Amino acid sequence: MPQIPLPNAATALAALRASRLQVSDRAIRDGIKQAMLPGRFQIISETPRVILDVAHNPHAAAWLAGRLKSLSKTGRVLAVVGMLHDKDIAGTLANLTAEVDSWYCAPLEGPRGATAQQLQEHLHAGKAYANVAQAWHAAMADARPEDTVLVCGSFHTVAHVMEEIEAGENRWRVSFRTV
Numbered sequence: 001m002p003q004i005p006l007p008n009a010a011t012a013l014a015a016l017r018a019s020r021l022q023v024s025d026r027a028i029r030d031g032i033k034q035a036m037l038p039g040r041f042q043i044i045s046e047t048p049r050v051i052l053d054v055a056h057n058p059h060a061a062a063w064l065a066g067r068l069k070s071l072s073k074t075g076r077v078l079a080v081v082g083m084l085h086d087k088d089i090a091g092t093l094a095n096l097t098a099e100v101d102s103w104y105c106a107p108l109e110g111p112r113g114a115t116a117q118q119l120q121e122h123l124h125a126g127k128a129y130a131n132v133a134q135a136w137h138a139a140m141a142d143a144r145p146e147d148t149v150l151v152c153g154s155f156h157t158v159a160h161v162m163e164e165i166e167a168g169e170n171r172w173r174v175s176f177r178t179v
Contacts, residue, residue: 058091075146076101082157106135132160
């Protein structure tokens, strides 16, 4: 199973066919199997499961919700979310609420960043944090081994968490490999 959405793989295949480049079917199969997009349903740890996904619009959030639903899980889903205020916050979060048990809302820096309170307005429950790092650390502290910690809402949110992980300032020492 490729680590990218199947419609994306189909689009890439159609473009390849249209280019008339000579690529073997085996090379195409191998390429699709090995393809991945960092930050797109990237599972970087299993205990607890940590998923990074840059979903920042309703369509991407619906795809993410479907992937979450298909996972075998016994614990809760804790979501660290930060978004830009010019995105469809309501539509994006609405597509994820059925799959998320607890929200850790964080503001994003800069003039386009939504506040944690703006995110909370669209959620039935959610805690506000001063920044993405604090939300991430709180979620990881609350996570049990059987839980899933999802980081989503923006490329910026995922990038902040990747920086935290790379800095090694968390107790979970996750790595950037795809599980």
